[in-house]
Amino acid sequence: MTKMTFLSDNKTESGACLAEWGLSVLIETGTKKILFDTGQSDLFARNAKKLHVDLADVDFAVISHGHYDHTNGVPAFARIAPQAPIYIHKNAFAKFYGTTDGEIDDYNCGILWTDEEKAALEGHLSLTDGPVWITPDIVISGTIPDAPELRPIEQFYRLRPDGSLTPDDMSHEQFLAIRDPEKGILLFSGCSHKGILAAIRYAKALFPGEKIACILAGMHLIAASPADRLATIEAVKAEDPELVIPLHCTGMEAIAQLKGALGGRCLLACVGTVCEL
DSSP, X not given: OOEEEEEEOSOXXXXXXXXXXXXXXXXXOSSOEXXXXXXXXXXXXXXXXXXXXXXXXXOEEEOOSSBHHHHTTHHHHHHHOTTSOEEEETTTTSOEEOEETTEEOSSOOBOOXXXXXXXXXXXXXXXXXXXXXXXXXXXXXXXXXXXXXXXXXXXXXXXXXXXXXXXXXXXXXXXXXXXXXXXEEEEEESSOTTOHHXXXXXXXXXXXXXXXXXXXXXXXXXXXXXXXXXXXXXXXXXXXXXXXXXXXXXXXXXXXXXXHHHGXXXXXXXXXXXXXX
């Protein structure tokens, strides 16, 4: 049995909790207690207290990619659980820029830690590249292989040392996958900037012969065209997962369409939701 407690997301239906643009989920497998992403502030920790959730004994944290809305809570987590390694990709530390209406944004959407916070995090961060196997049934993907036929929904840019911008290849994006011996693969993806289908494909490659049982993800369909959104939803449905939990950057329209396509197998979760699989 895996338990998931939602600590940060764009929305909440709990009078005790607050929401923000970001994502943070506590995952308890029975043998491991894992924090997946930390939102854009320490709000995940404040919500945890409201929900009577203790984060001090978390075994490790996984950061899905180097954007502020998934990483700004890292300094707070390191203070709460100083013994817990924080797995983050080695390429997550550049300055990154998104786009709005085809124009490159004028603000850095990457990690926004202060110099003091960076210094305090020395010794807490464990840098990834390829897959990191925590146990034979738990893996952090490291860089997700490119799937050239899967067109990214939205382009981001990375600042080069010479001050110029280059398209971000999203090599710093990674997911967490847990194999449930009875159900299959539980896939946790922060924003799926390379596409949720690329993440699904790689998760199945890491656990050959296993089916996708659960997809908990921001799927970044908020800016997708209607055709791209529909194609992604149909491909997710074709995996026949037991549970899909669309969050954060999936977008409300896509979440509604996923619910329509999957019915009771699509959970409409938000801050304060607790579910088990």
